[in-house]
Ligand SMILES: Nc1ncnc2c1ncn2[C@@H]1O[C@H](COP(=O)(O)OP(=O)(O)OP(=O)(O)O)[C@@H](O)[C@H]1O
């Protein structure tokens with residue numbers, strides 16, 4: 498079971514759009530995926546057509562049983578197949594997620610619950626994908642401790658750049674605690690430029706800056722396209738909304754890269 502977290506302390510850069518597609522895309526490839534909504538906005542929950550609920554709060558604060566909090570979104574959100582090999586399960590969120598830091602002092606609370614899930618499912622879960630809120634909190638510390646790989650979606654602009662620098666810094670501060678627990682350091686899979694506007698010179702300059710500052714870590718840019726909004730309006734991923742669209746091909750490139758990176762790392 499590999500835990501992939503989407504991070505950027507800048508808001509509105511496409512963390513939720515990408516995390517819901519990484520979950521659906523890996524499921525399309527046949528993997529068993531659990532998507533955990535760790536943001537009180539609960540947008541990943543909504544994008545999968547499910548009601549906001551206190552699933553993540555109950556998981557780490559009330560130590561609820563996994564079977565009580567897991568929800569199974571309609572498969573039609575991510576695949577056209579009637580009996581797909583892969584699956585997406587979801588841990589929903591709601592406003593109560595904001596209360597997690599003040600109600601649990603255990604920085605390993607989420608990590609422990611994920612280890613329990615791995616054991617309960619006898620290793621059958623391939624990936625856990627975590628969507629995060631832009632505002633750093635002590636809950637982020639729990640998320641960092643549970644994270645094997647992280648992805649930084651980023652707009653090609655100054656503030657988004659600052660967001661990824663801050664996210665990396667904070668993640669870095671927790672690496673020694675992971676290592677002390679016998680885990681490997683969380684690895685950066687890559688930066689995914691989002692809402693990229695090719696015609697805007699400032700955006701081109703920032704894309705080059707990313708490529709210069711993070712060599713070999715900048716993945717296929719997700720160009721700004723209206724289809725992202727259209728698909729979310731229908732509570733579908735791009736995979737079922739318009740499989741042949743350029744935007745779908747771009748996000749599919751990113752998912753191929755994530756699969757290759759994590760599977761090679763495991764080998
Ligand atoms: N490539 C894209 N082209 C056009 N619109 C996009 C693209 N990616 C995301 N969006 C839109 O941008 C908005 C913000 O995206 P999203 O909610 O995924 O960001 P976020 O980082 O999760 O935000 P927050 O920090 O508030 O959680 C959404 O309306 C989404 O549909």
Ligand SMILES: [Mg+2]
Pocket residue numbers: 512513514536538540629630
């Ligand atoms: Mg979000």
